[in-house]
Structure formats: structure tokens, C-alpha cells
Amino acid sequence: MAKIIDGKAIAQEIRKEIKERVEELKARGKQPGLAVVLVGNNPASQTYVRMKEKACQEVGMYSEVHRLPEETSEEELLTLIDQLNANEKIHGILVQLPLPEHIDEKKIIDRILPEKDVDGFHPVNVGNLFTNTARFVACTPRGCIELLDRMGVEIEGKKAVVIGRSNIVGKPVAMLLLHRNATVTLCHSRTADLKKECLDADILVVAVGRPEMITGDMIKEGAVVIDVGINRLEDGRLVGDVHFESAKEKASMITPVPGGVGPMTIAMLLLNTLEACE
Numbered sequence: 351m352a353k354i355i356d357g358k359a360i361a362q363e364i365r366k367e368i369k370e371r372v373e374e375l376k377a378r379g380k381q382p383g384l385a386v387v388l389v390g391n392n393p394a395s396q397t398y399v400r401m402k403e404k405a406c407q408e409v410g411m412y413s414e415v416h417r418l419p420e421e422t423s424e425e426e427l428l429t430l431i432d433q434l435n436a437n438e439k440i441h442g443i444l445v446q447l448p449l450p451e452h453i454d455e456k457k458i459i460d461r462i463l464p465e466k467d468v469d470g471f472h473p474v475n476v477g478n479l480f481t482n483t484a485r486f487v488a489c490t491p492r493g494c495i496e497l498l499d500r501m502g503v504e505i506e507g508k509k510a511v512v513i514g515r516s517n518i519v520g521k522p523v524a525m526l527l528l529h530r531n532a533t534v535t536l537c538h539s540r541t542a543d544l545k546k547e548c549l550d551a552d553i554l555v556v557a558v559g560r561p562e563m564i565t566g567d568m569i570k571e572g573a574v575v576i577d578v579g580i581n582r583l584e585d586g587r588l589v590g591d592v593h594f595e596s597a598k599e600k601a602s603m604i605t606p607v608p609g610g611v612g613p614m615t616i617a618m619l620l621l622n623t624l625e626a627c628e
């Protein structure tokens with residue numbers, strides 16, 4: 351039976367460490383500041399933004415949330431980004447995604463100064479990730495690696511299989527694992543034999559966005575399983591992309607959903623903001 355990776359507790363520990371570093375900065379007259387921009391009324395986004403705001407306050411960071419109406423124009427949003435770029439109190443800028451249909455996400459992200467892009471979504475940071483010189487790495491991928499490190503999982507020389515090739519999780523997490531000297535396989539919807547690839551994995555990272563699609567029969571005995579998925583079922587239950595009950599019979603360690611990778615995403619956002627200020 352797998353050991354459960356308590357992402358919530360690990361994230362809490364990291365937040366405590368961040369709080370101490372914020373206090374040191376404050377003693378030197380500096381306070382890390384994060385600006386979060388939310389456009390529209392997406393209920394999930396509103397919840398996430400509240401969580402981010404609360405997390406900032408808890409560690410003593412300055413935070414401001416800009417809640418803009420659904421009809422906000424691209425031009426108006428770009429003007430706000432320019433103001434935040436120029437604002438010395440703000441070290442990190444996060445534009446909550448997804449944005450409304452009429453706004454070009456790429457155009458907005460490209461406008462954020464790379465040195466304030468604590469989401470790690472700006473092309474400069476994405477490009478630097480490729481050469482292992484990134485100032486900011488996207489929060490969820492960084493959180494996955496941090497979980498492995500804090501659980502004492504060795505990455506070097508291991509077979510790591512990543513399922514899902516999104517720009518915000520799959521691709522960057524594969525790159526981070528590669529930089530840590532894992533042998534990395536990146537699987538996706540057209541992978542010929544997904545089960546075979548999965549059964550090869552010492553470390554399995556799943557980020558596809560399909561509820562409980564990875565089952566215990568696809569997991570090698572003793573593998574470490576990181577489940578990035580967060581899916582709300584019709585009955586209201588929150589489940590990952592991994593079928594937890596069957597997977598935990600095979601894995602040596604596994605993240606639960608909720609309480610796994612999710613809380614790490616916010617902890618890494620705070621860490622990136624702290625580092626932006628430092």
C-alpha cells in the first residue's frame with residue numbers, strides 16, 4: 351500500500367519558510383508584492399484568486415487583486431499590465447486564466463515583464479526553461495518536483511513518464527525531470543500504447559484532465575505517482591486523473607486529490623514572488 355504524499359502539509363511547511371524569509375526582507379525595508387488580475391465571473395477562478403490572496407496575507411506579502419468585468423477590452427487589460435509592470439510595490443503579476451474569449455491570452459502574457467512573470471508563462475521564461483536557465487518556472491510543474499524532493503524521491507537515472515503535453519504542466523514538468531537527469535517519456539492522446547508506457551514508469555506524472563483515467567493496472571509495482579488532475583464530477587466529488595483506490599495498491603507513494611499537487615501550486619506562486627523580490 352502506497353504512502354500518501356501530503357501536499358497540503360508540505361505546502362504549509364513551505365509557506366512557513368517563506369513567511370520567515372518575508373520577515374527578513376521586511377526588516378530590510380522590502381515587502382514582496384503580488385498583483386492578481388481576474389477578468390470575468392468564472393466561479394472556479396474566483397475561488398482560486400481568493401485562495402491566492404489569502405495565502406499572500408498569511409505570509410506577510412503585499413497583495414492586490416484587480417477584479418475586472420467580463421466586458422473588459424484587451425486594450426484596457428494591456429493598460430493595467432503596463433501600470434503593474436511600472437509599479438515598484440509589485441514584484442509578481444499573475445493574470446488568472448482562462449481569460450474571456452474576446453481577449454488574446456498570448457498578447458496579454460507577452461506584455462508582462464519577464465522579471466515579474468511569477469507564473470512562468472512568458473516566452474522568455476519558457477525559453478529559458480529549455481536551457482535550464484529560467485528565472486521563473488511555472489508553479490504547478492515546480493510544485494511537482496518540490497514534492498518529489500521533499501519526499502526524498504531520487505530522480506536521477508529514473509524512468510519518468512509524463513502523461514499530457516500541455517504548455518502549463520506536461521511540457522515544463524518533462525523538461526524539469528530531464529534537467530534532473532531522469533529518462534523522460536512524454537505521452538499524449540496519440541500515444542500508441544499508453545498502458546505499456548505507464549507500466550515502465552518509476553515516476554509517473556499525470557496531467558491530462560480526464561477523471562480517473564489512469565488505473566492501478568497501468569502502474570508498476572513501487573512507482574511514485576503524481577496526480578496533477580483536478581476534476582469535479584457531477585455528484586460534486588473532486589477527483590484526480592488517477593484512479594486513487596486502485597493506484598494506491600501498486601504505487602509506493604501517491605498524491606491525493608484534493609490535498610496533493612494543488613496546494614503546492616499556490617506555495618510555489620508565493621516562492622516565485624518572494625524570489626522576484628529578493
Ligand SMILES: Nc1nc(=O)c2c([nH]1)NC[C@@H]1CN(c3ccc(C(=O)N[C@@H](CCC(=O)O)C(=O)O)cc3)C=[N+]21
Pocket residue numbers: 398401444445446447448469489490580588607608609610611612613614615616
Ligand atoms: N495564471 C494562472 N496561474 C495559475 O496557477 C492557475 C490559473 N491561471 N488558472 C487556474 C489554475 C488552477 N490552479 C490551482 C491552484 C490551486 C489549487 C488548489 O489549491 N487545490 C486544492 C483545493 C481544490 C478545491 O477544493 O477546489 C487541492 O487540490 O487540494 C488548484 C488549482 C492554478 N491555476
